[in-house]
Amino acid sequence: MSPDLSIYTPREKVSPPLTPDVFHTKRILVVEDEAELQKLLLNILRRDGYIAVQAAGTVSHALELAKTWRPEAFLLDVMLPDGDGFELLRMIQKDNTSPALFLSARDEDEARLHGLGMGADDYITKPFLPQELLLRLNAVLRRTYTVPSVSHTVSIGSSQVNGAEHDLLTLGDVTIDFSTGIAHQVAQKNSQSMPKPIKDIPLTATELTILKILRDNRGIIVTTDSLMESVWGNSFGYENSLMVHMHRLRDKIEEDPSKPQWILTARGLGYRLAAPTAPSQTL
Structure with missing residues (x-):
């Protein structure tokens, strides 16, 4: 039939x-x-x-x-x-x-x-x-x-990435290039050599959008409803989907996803990206 x-x-x-x-x-x-x-x-x-x-x-x-x-x-x-x-x-x-x-x-x-x-x-x-x-x-x-129209220079501690040609965000040993959708993981610095890229991790469009929203509101809690509205245009019925995307995003950029240092949960409210001064623990 x-x-x-x-x-x-x-x-x-x-x-x-x-x-x-x-x-x-x-x-x-x-x-x-x-x-x-x-x-x-x-x-x-x-x-x-x-x-x-x-x-x-x-x-x-x-x-x-x-x-x-x-x-x-x-x-x-x-x-x-x-x-x-x-x-x-x-x-x-x-x-x-x-x-x-x-x-x-x-x-x-x-x-x-x-x-x-x-x-x-x-x-x-x-x-x-x-x-x-x-x-x-x-x-x-x-x-x-969408090609970013504005480049960013992001400082974290003593590390600085100049985004003159690419839209970049550095979180610990991971640098996210929004213009290519790739998260570049580098080895930690040591006294003998400069850090070298060790892994390229592709991010999905939804993961990049979530990260951009958190980056643009860095240090400030972005409510769950606001995130869902910005990503899907609707805040109804997407909360579980948002949690899945957050879980995958943490797997890709956090050193220990079970104890995130950068993408933090504000329980009952939403999420925030840790301020550049220093990583902190989940609220």
Whole structure:
């Protein structure tokens, strides 16, 4: 039996922009095995002005396109005939850090949090309205591909990083480059040599957005509602998702994620980024 796709049908025709903006030129790969829904998703994207969209119906085809076409964003179904979207994302992430959104009929909290915990930037439950999909996709693309217009110089203790060409933030032995989405971990200084990079850790668009908000309000508590509103445009129903992203962010930048020194929890209120003067313990 074919699925009921009535809810996916736009009430009003979406007119594409006359001149595609930078986000609508990004390569979008839709991974969906249901033929009717796959076609509909492609039509929704194209009507909105996306000019580079392709589709795959299997894990194997998606991996082939991920290597040869190099998509700049993924829309992934969870249930696929030769595997699942979670494992597909894991394989894609080995050499592609482009943002990913899950589209799934599974609305259980466990599945949603599992997808976000793997590094997905959003998780949309079917059925959904076309405008919801477009708003969330556009938000992820803006977070990922917006070029910072202002550079920053951040001092922490005796360490200073000049962000003349890159938007940088240094936290302990980790320097986050917002212009590339990479956290560079370096070995601790010693008397014999300068610190050397030892690991490059990619951050997702959502992780970068959260970190930017905390950086811009450094030393000040940012409430949970404010964070959710800034990241997702809605403060309802995203608290668990925010906690998952915070957990992953701490895993990537804290020396001991169980005892964070930089991203601190203000219990019952929200989060704050420790002031540059010295790291401190969780409130």
